Amino acid sequence: MEEQLASAAVNSWKIVIGRIDHAIAALDDEQFQRQIAPGKNRLFYLIGHLTAIHDRMFPLLGLGERLHPELDEVYVTNPDRALPDSISASDLKRIWSEVNNRLTTALEALTAREWLQKHGAVSDEDFAKDPTRNRIAVLMSRTNHASFHAGQAVLAK
Template sequence: MSDQQKINIAEQRVQQIIDQVINFWLAQNKAIDTFLNQHPDEVYLQEVAPGRNRAVYVLAHLIATNDGLLPLFGFGEKLFPEIAPLATEGESAVDFELSFKDLKKQWESLNLFLEKRFRELTPEEWLGKHNSVSDADFLLDPQRNKLNVLINRASHQNYHRGQLIFLNERKVLAKLS
């Protein structure tokens, strides 16, 4: 096998790994989409468990977090800066009522936009630094790359999907009472 063939195989394997990570992120989105379409909208205005966040806040938090990927990856400015504080703060960080219907539309449009942009990145771009790390820090820790950020964001979504499932359990328990 020639050196060029070895390089081609290595590049194909890197692309395969990148595709798997994107697909993992998409699978988390799809699972959340499925959950968001299970109940009437007013159900999502409830706390997922007593004393916990409302489901509508969890959705806004996930949107704010994904929206933060745009400047982080060099895709442009955030699409929904009005909910940006919800990436790191509680629901009281915004002074307006969260509309579940509007948030669902934002969630869908943002994730479609991100998927399109993710598919356009080259392996070199995926393994390159994101915009929150300096060149010097990236040289010290090259794992601070875009692909690693997406892995972490997909895991973050999965964590919050687990929180949302408590809402299903509460709804079922309420029916039994």
């Protein structure tokens, strides 16, 4: 029963990532530069941001080293257009897929017991006080975060 519940959370993640995959597959370089609304984030920034945040999930979930820490300065620490893009649109598409494919493979290998263990940003002491600060809570939070920005991405034109 617990494995089915954990699988449901991984499936939910895969559905959200799959929809973004589908949406960006069709984008050319010019379309990647579109803003979600006048003066707001470009699609390029949003996808760079999601890629960096998902890449950070490797250490946060105890799944190994992240692959692309160089994304953070342009796509997390700074707002859109503060710095020039550090990669091309085709690089971004490739890195987006690489990070999410590897991450999803690692997520699929976790057992229900492992999903309930603490995540990497909480101390043993704090986890003892609040056992809801577990891996599965991180996965659900990041799935919601991706959905949040997916809702913005569909507004770009």
